[in-house]
Amino acid sequence: MERSFEKYFRQNRLPHLWCPGCGNGIVMKAIVQAIEKKGLDQDKTVIVSGIGCSSRASGYMDFDTLHTAHGRAIPFATGIKLANPELNVIVITGDGDCTAIGGNHFIHGCRRNVDLTVVLFNNSIYGMTGGQASPMTPTHKKATTAPYGAIDRNFDACRLAEAAGATYVARSTAFHVQHLTDMIAGGIDNKGFSFVEAICQCPTSFGRKNKMADPAKMMMWMRDNAVMKAAWDKLPDDKKTEEKFPIGLFYNESETDYATAYNEVIQIAGGADK
Amino acid sequence: MSKARLMQGNEACVEGALAAGVRFFGGYPITPSTEVAEGMAKLLPTVGGKFVQMEDEIASMGVVLGASLAGKKAVTASSGPGISLKQELIGYAAAAEIPVVIVNVQRVGPSTGQPTAPSQGDVMQARWGTHGDHPMIALSPWSVREAFDTAVMAVNYSERFRTPVILLMDEIVGHLREKVELPEASAIEIYPRRKPTCSRAEGYEPFTPDKDLVPNTANFGEGYHIHVTGLIHDDTGFPIGSPKITREVTKRLHEKIDIARDEITHVEEYFMDDAEYAVVAFGGTARTAYEAVANARKKGIKVGMVRLITIWPFADKAIKKIAEKVKGILVAELNYGQLVGEVERVVAGKCPVELCAKYDMTIFEPAEIEAGIDELVAGGKA
Numbered sequence: 001m002e003r004s005f006e007k008y009f010r011q012n013r014l015p016h017l018w019c020p021g022c023g024n025g026i027v028m029k030a031i032v033q034a035i036e037k038k039g040l041d042q043d044k045t046v047i048v049s050g051i052g053c054s055s056r057a058s059g060y061m062d063f064d065t066l067h068t069a070h071g072r073a074i075p076f077a078t079g080i081k082l083a084n085p086e087l088n089v090i091v092i093t094g095d096g097d098c099t100a101i102g103g104n105h106f107i108h109g110c111r112r113n114v115d116l117t118v119v120l121f122n123n124s125i126y127g128m129t130g131g132q133a134s135p136m137t138p139t140h141k142k143a144t145t146a147p148y149g150a151i152d153r154n155f156d157a158c159r160l161a162e163a164a165g166a167t168y169v170a171r172s173t174a175f176h177v178q179h180l181t182d183m184i185a186g187g188i189d190n191k192g193f194s195f196v197e198a199i200c201q202c203p204t205s206f207g208r209k210n211k212m213a214d215p216a217k218m219m220m221w222m223r224d225n226a227v228m229k230a231a232w233d234k235l236p237d238d239k240k241t242e243e244k245f246p247i248g249l250f251y252n253e254s255e256t257d258y259a260t261a262y263n264e265v266i267q268i269a270g271g272a273d274k
Numbered sequence: 275m276s277k278a279r280l281m282q283g284n285e286a287c288v289e290g291a292l293a294a295g296v297r298f299f300g301g302y303p304i305t306p307s308t309e310v311a312e313g314m315a316k317l318l319p320t321v322g323g324k325f326v327q328m329e330d331e332i333a334s335m336g337v338v339l340g341a342s343l344a345g346k347k348a349v350t351a352s353s354g355p356g357i358s359l360k361q362e363l364i365g366y367a368a369a370a371e372i373p374v375v376i377v378n379v380q381r382v383g384p385s386t387g388q389p390t391a392p393s394q395g396d397v398m399q400a401r402w403g404t405h406g407d408h409p410m411i412a413l414s415p416w417s418v419r420e421a422f423d424t425a426v427m428a429v430n431y432s433e434r435f436r437t438p439v440i441l442l443m444d445e446i447v448g449h450l451r452e453k454v455e456l457p458e459a460s461a462i463e464i465y466p467r468r469k470p471t472c473s474r475a476e477g478y479e480p481f482t483p484d485k486d487l488v489p490n491t492a493n494f495g496e497g498y499h500i501h502v503t504g505l506i507h508d509d510t511g512f513p514i515g516s517p518k519i520t521r522e523v524t525k526r527l528h529e530k531i532d533i534a535r536d537e538i539t540h541v542e543e544y545f546m547d548d549a550e551y552a553v554v555a556f557g558g559t560a561r562t563a564y565e566a567v568a569n570a571r572k573k574g575i576k577v578g579m580v581r582l583i584t585i586w587p588f589a590d591k592a593i594k595k596i597a598e599k600v601k602g603i604l605v606a607e608l609n610y611g612q613l614v615g616e617v618e619r620v621v622a623g624k625c626p627v628e629l630c631a632k633y634d635m636t637i638f639e640p641a642e643i644e645a646g647i648d649e650l651v652a653g654g655k656a
Contacts, residue, residue, distance in 0.1 A: 010499075013512065043497040048340075059501055059512060064494040066343065067503035068336065069366050075300075075333035079340025079348070080494060082324050083298055087344065087495050105336070108329035262324055269319035 008032035008042065010062045017056060021207075021215030023174035023200025027121050028057045030177055030198070031090065034184035045088040048077040050097035053128045053202075054121030057092050071102030074109040077116050078258075085259040088188065091118040095136035096126045099155050103135070106157075110164035110193050114258040117187040117194045120157055123202035131205030138242075142209040157197050162251045167192035169251040174200040175222035176247065186249060192257045199226075199245075278455045283421040283447040286454060287377055288313035290425025291349050293462050296375070297323035298348040300337035302330055302356060305390035306445040307379035310351035331359035339363060339372050343502060345467065345493035347429055351377035354387055357396060357403070364438050365404030366504045368527065371481070371489060373432040373467070375425070377441045379448040382635055391635035392445035394557055394608040400440045401586050407524055409531045411538065412440040412586040414557040418452040424583065430465040431538060435530055436488050442585055444608070446558025446637055467493070474498055482509040487530035531587060540583035541592040545571060549578030551650055552596050553630075554617055555606045556582040559638055563606045566643035577647055588616045597624040602650045606630040606643050626653065 009032070018024050035045060045063045049055035051070035058065040068076045073091045081089045098106050098120050109116065125143060126132040133143035133150045136157065140149045162169045168190035172180035180198055187194030201207060201218035212218045221243075227235060229248030266272050281289075287310055291299075299314035315325040323346070328334040331352050338348035352360060357378045367374050380396045382388035396403075400412040411431050413424040424441055432439040468490045472478050480500040481489045489509075492498035505513035506520050531538070545567060546552065555563035560581045567579045580596055582589055596603065602625050605614040614629045621627050630646035632638055 043499075044495055046344075046494050059503070062499055064499055065501045066340075066494075067501070067505065069362060069504055072332065072336040072363065075328065075336025076340035076343075078326070078328075078333075079298070079300065079337035079342070080344040081340075082326060082337075083341035083344035083346040083348075084493075084495050104329050105333050108333070112326075258326075262319075266319045266322055266324075269316075271318075271320040271322040 005029060005032050005036060008035060008062055009060055013060050016060055018053060019204040021201065021203040022053070023123060023202070024054050024057060024121055026174040026177060027054070027119065027180065027198040027200050028060065030180045031092070031119055031184055032061065033181045034188055037181065037185045038188045040088045040188065044086060045090065046080055047090050047092060048073045048080065049092040050094065050102060052094040052097045052126070053123070054092055054094040055097060071097055071100070071105065073097070074102060074105040074116070074118065078109065078112070078114050081114050081116060082259055082262065085115070089116050090188070091116055093118060093120050095120060095122045095124060095157070096134040099135045099157055099160070107160065107164040110161050110166040110195065112258050113165060113167055113192045113255055115191050115193070117184065118196070119184060120195070120197045122157070122197050122199050123206060125202050125206040127202050127205045131209060141206070143206070158195070158250050161195040165193070166195045166251070167253050167255050168194035170195070170249045171197040171199070171247045173222040173226050173247060174198065175219045176226065179247065183249065186252070190252060192255055278453050280451055281418055281454050282309060283415070283418045283443060283450045284309035284379065285313050286418045286421040287425045287441065287443065288317060289456060290422035291375065291429055292317060292321060293422070293459060294347065294426040294429035295464050296347045296349050296429055297321065298338060298341035298346040299325045299350065300328050300334040300341070300348070301350050302328055302334050302352065304353050304356045306381055306448050307351045307353045307377060309448070310377055310379070314349070331356040332362060335360045335363035338374050339367055342372050342374050343494050345495070347373065347433065347467070349375045349377065349429070351379065353379045353390070354381045354383045355385065357399065361404045365406060365408060367438040368404065368408035369504050369506070370502050371436040371491060373436050374438050375428045375432050375441060376438060377443060380442065380444045388635045390445060392558065392608060392637055393633070394444050394559060395610070395612070395633070396442065397585060397607070397609065397612040400442050407528070409437060409528045410440065410586045411435070411437065411531060411584070412442045413583060414442040414585050415447055415583070416557055416560045416581065417447065418450055419454045420583070421447055422454070422456055426462055430463070433465045433467055434488065435534070436468065436491065437531065442557070444557045446561070450558070470498060479509040480511045481507065483526060483530070487526050487533065535587050536591065538584060539587055539589045539592070541589045542581045542583065544579040544581070546578035546580065546596070549576055550601050551575065551577040551604070551647065552600045553577060553579045553604045553606055553643065553647065554582065554593070554613070555579065556585060556613070559606050559608050562638040562640050563643050565640040566647060569640060569644055570647045575647060575651055585613070588620070590620050593617055593620045597621040600625055602626045602628065604628050604630055604646050604650045606638065606646065608632050608637065626650070
């Protein structure tokens with residue numbers, strides 16, 4: 001079996017620190033397979049992450065990598081891309097990192113349409129701190145800070161991204177690996193702010209609290225409840241139960257990205273040749 | 275010298291930063307620093323640089339750190355509440371050794387305070403404003419021309435030491451308009467971005483310190499595949515839970531600036547040759563202090579002034595020397611008393627140290643500092 005993806009990992013930094021059964025490794029591998037599929041230059045690709053379990057991925061990946069502060073990956077990535085537009089910039093973030101402490105940066109990143117590909121590892125929980133509820137913990141699910149079930153309503157990060165102006169919005173899961181890889185590859189293709197939600201399993205902190213301690217059971221939950229967008233669109237409302245969710249490409253519109261727009265500013269200001 | 279121009283302190287700060295090679299700015303509007311952002315928005319694209327207005331001060335700090343890592347000299351600017359928000363990533367810049375300049379045009383605080391009256395109340399915030407042990411360089415100009423010069427110095431020091439540098443302006447100098455003549459580009463010394471000294475194949479490590487204890491970290495996109503983190507890391511850049519490395523890294527971060535302390539601690543003295551008393555001041559307040567000292571001289575009091583341009587690291591040596599020769603020191607500052615504590619620490623009882631503090635939205639009148647001098651003379655050591 002060909003393992004060409006191995007060249008994208010820092011072998012001396014492995015094994016990773018994630019728990020047995022964690023889905024982060026699956027999503028991380030899907031990212032490098034998308035990078036390989038798109039033929040990105042390893043020397044010209046930067047991985048930027050926030051803080052949390054998934055954000056530790058940057059340390060394992062053999063590129064220029066930046067492990068920022070909690071919630072701040074998108075502002076750092078924006079600076080990198082605008083300072084050197086020839087770099088491919090991929091952001092790794094988690095549900096708490098991206099939609100709680102980094103929520104404002106997330107929506108403004110979408111609005112600004114800087115050419116970034118943001119992959120949100122959604123495990124529905126704060127894993128690194130031991131299982132607290134995040135803004136993407138589904139209502140009624142349990143967490144250490146929601147021992148009787150969360151009463152907060154959860155974000156749909158894809159709808160949020162689309163409403164805020166992202167030009168590519170997709171969702172997949174750690175069960176649908178090939179599909180996930182394609183969704184990320186599509187995001188890399190899009191010249192603008194691309195957002196891919198990757199639903200993945202945290203058996204240790206989320207599963208154990210919610211009757212899915214077995215990682216395989218969590219993956220079967222993804223298999224049984226994810227519905228491809230085309231089928232979802234035809235599904236009658238009474239079949240769209242609380243557990244079911246659509247996956248696939250939700251939105252893709254071509255809009256001028258920020259760096260391209262700024263180049264026009266430089267032209268107008270007469271600074272192009274300096 | 276270029277032609278004389280009427281210019282504001284904030285505008286001179288922009289000109290200085292651009293002259294020093296800054297090509298990226300991220301910011302958020304806040305009075306009295308807004309003209310820095312406005313100037314950058316107008317001038318950066320004329321030299322091929324980029325300006326971006328961010329959603330808040332935290333993002334403004336993040337975006338300039340990203341730009342710096344990708345190879346551009348970068349600046350952000352703010353005041354009061356905005357600087358408080360930037361503190362998180364000022365610590366990141368110190369820990370990850372990322373060159374960046376933060377302009378703080380001080381206003382009255384705490385919190386929203388008195389928008390947007392002048393103050394010098396962020397002296398200690400500049401030194402300690404982020405969690406954990408970290409070094410800091412802060413410079414404070416007293417004139418429009420010096421806003422230009424200290425902006426150049428701040429950019430150069432951030433690059434040389436790979437550390438955040440705070441340009442600690444105040445509303446007085448930020449909004450002051452003066453006639454200035456700026457130096458020609460050829461007369462300005464620029465410290466270039468440090469470069470790796472060996473290849474990946476030769477075992478390059480991005481955080482191995484050079485002889486001056488500062489690492490030659492590569493920019494992103496140069497093929498070095500570096501890892502940058504706010505976690506305590508060893509020379510490879512990767513986190514490590516080691517007491518030894520934690521101790522060594524913390525020590526080196528401080529020592530890289532300590533060993534250059536004499537070179538970067540700029541102090542100017544006025545009327546000090548025969549002085550029996552000294553007024554210590556900085557920034558906009560030093561302008562008033564200068565007049566107060568000149569007036570006191572006319573009354574026959576042998577008083578001089580020591581002006582700190584470098585606020586951090588503190589001018590221990592210069593103040594110690596003054597304390598040996600004068601009968602008393604008056605610290606004039608536009609706050610409840612911050613710098614005075616540092617002066618007392620260094621003077622260590624060698625002479626009386628009195629505080630002339632003001633914290634009521636208004637700037638000092640020369641007479642107020644003169645009264646402070648009179649009191650010092652009346653109660654100072656014989």
